[in-house]
Amino acid sequence: MSEETKKLPGPxxxxxxxxLNEIGPKAHVTWTKWSATYGPIFRVDLGPLGDSVVLSDYNVLKxxxxxxxxxxxxxxxxxxxxKAGSHGTLSWEVGEIHEKRTRLTLAVLEKLDLNKLAQNEVEAFCDMLKERQDKSPSTLYEMIHESNMNMALAYTYQRGQRCQYDNEKFRQRMALMDNVSEARRNLIAENVNFFPFLWxxxxxxxxxxxxxxxxxxxxxxxxxxxxxATVQDLMDGYLAKVDGIDFPAKDSIPHIINFIGASLSLKTAIQWLLLLITKHKDVQTKIQNEVTSVxxxxxxxxxGIDKVPYTxxxxxxxxxxxxxxxxxxxHMTRADVKFEGYDIKNGTVVFGNIWGLHHDTKYWEEPETFNPxxxxxxxxKLDNIDEESYVPFGRGKRRCPGEDxxxxxxxLYITSIYQKFGFEEVEGHPLPDVDDGIIHGGRHKPPPYKVKIVPRSDGE
Structure with missing residues (x-):
């Protein structure tokens, strides 16, 4: 078959x-298995949504x-x-308006003292750990959520101010966001996407x-x-037309919802961090020793980030x-394109399988093993391999603007926490593995878990 008539492989x-039925609730796992059969680029039939393309290799993704x-x-x-209202959001816009919205976001973030905001929140989180250390088993999982939500609200529409965790306004806003997050458990798999009349x-x-x-x-x-006069959060950025970037003030509403939703990926990452470190006692000990020594x-x-390479x-x-x-x-193609010998039409949905890249034996030795x-x-010293099949924040124009x-x-969380605390598995509450992860709101997150908070004494 000539390259001109090459047909995309796929199930x-x-x-x-x-x-859809074969994909199941964990598309990233299914796609990784299928890539072993069909190659680094293949077609997937999404039923009423038509054919899509999955990219499961670093080279084709790049x-x-x-x-x-x-x-x-x-x-x-x-x-x-x-249908829920996508206008005014970074995640779903394209072209010039997406670039303009990104400039506004970055301009606002530059005007906020994010380091101070993060530092204050981390210190409050450690105080909460100390307060709850005798309440075992601890719901550390939920504590991380509260802490992350406090930051997200502060830099979106809470004027850069964190709240006490029992503050009524904070609890109300967190509950509202939690309700939305729960309603968006699996955006891609929602029945409305395939049968719009269900809306x-x-x-x-x-x-x-x-x-x-x-x-x-x-x-x-x-x-x-x-x-x-002074921009203190994302909402202010819209009102002040920061750096001359002019959007209607009402656009800040969907943007804030989208931004807080995106920040849940940070919460999820921290939940995975503390879980995996707790499951590997040798890793926890090394981090504690390194943080104390520095x-x-x-x-x-x-x-001090360069002084704690193991962390x-x-x-x-x-x-x-x-x-x-x-x-x-x-993603979606914006024009007809000949790609890797295949004709891909304008308007084709394209998924990048980051999970497949991160678990590819071509790039990683024993990829299923947790090995810092x-x-x-x-x-x-840290080996800089960020450009080789390691894309936790995406690639290209759609790379996460909140990466840094x-x-x-x-x-700050990991160094501050392990300077003062450690965690242990609670009898009768086995800690989940990576394979137990669930997809919620488009994120791969660990199921809820409990641990015992163990305070360190005299740096031990």
Missing amino acids: RGGLILGS KAFEDNADVFSGRFVLPIVE HIGCSKFRQVHDALRSNINQELSSRDPSI FGDEVPTME SATIRETLRIACPAAQVVP DRFLNSKG FSKRVMF
């Missing part, structure tokens, strides 16, 4: 649902999302997202929780003076083996 789908970014940087807006039949709860959150944010927006009793700061390697390894973004949000040392060289902030926050 044969059924007449109505295509391959060629698509970087070398051919203009063609592959489109966004397939899921029907349920469109008016079976999605009343979905509509209600979104309307309640939008109403809460709109109340805050209505209470603010549009003549903003920071002693001083508050850990970003200036940094553990963060990287967690993002590899249990990446929250196991599959990238679906793989990121260290023979001298114990997320890395800083994870570093």
Whole structure:
């Protein structure tokens, strides 16, 4: 068969649902298995949504999302997202408006003291660990969620201020966001995406929780003076038209919802970090010793990041083996394109299988094994292999704009926590494995777990 008529390989789908039943709840796992049969680029029949393309190798992912970014940087807006209101969001916009929205976001983040915000939140989190250390088994899983939500609200529409965890306004806003998150358990697999008429039949709860959150944010927006002198959060950025970037102030509402939702990936990463470190006592001991040797009793700061390579390697390894973004949000081609010998039509949905890249034996030795040392060289220093099949924050124009902030926050959490505490498995509550991860809201997250908080004494 000539290259001009080369047909994309892939599993044969059924007449109505295509391959949806075979994909199952963990598409990233299924796609990784299928890539072993069909190769690094293959077709998947999504039934009513038509054919899509899955990229499961670093080279094809790079060629698509970087070398051919203009063609592959489109966004397939899921029907349920469109019906819920996708306008004004970074995740679903394309072209010039997406670039403009990104500039606004980055301009706001530059004006906020994110390091101070993160540092204050981490210190409060450690205080909460101390307070709850005798309450075993601890719901550390939920504590991480509370802490992350406090930060997300602070830099979106809470004027850069964190709240006490029992603050009534904070609890209300967190509950509203939790309701939306629960309603979006598996965005891609929602029945409305395949049968749009169900929006008016079976999605009343979905509509209600979104309307309640939008109403809460709109109340805050209505209470603010549009003549903003100092930008303190994302909402202020819209009102002040930061750096001359002009969007209607009401656009801040879906943007805030989207941004808080995206921040849940950071929470998920920290939950995986503490889980995997607890499951590997030798890793926990090494991190504790390294943090103590570098920071002693001083508050850990970003200036010391190069001095704790093993801790940094553990963060990287967690993002590899249990990446929250196991599959990238679906891209869409913006033109007909000849790619790797295949004709791909304009408007084709394209998935990048990050899980497959991070578990590819071509790049990783024993990829199913949690091993932070793989990121260290023979001298114990960080080996910079970010460009080789390691893409926890995506690639190309759609790369996560919060990458640098997320890395800083994870570093501050891990160094500050293990400077003062450790964790142990609780009898009768076995800790889950990476394979037990679930897909929730498009993220690969660990199921809830409990641990015992163990305070360190005298640096031991």
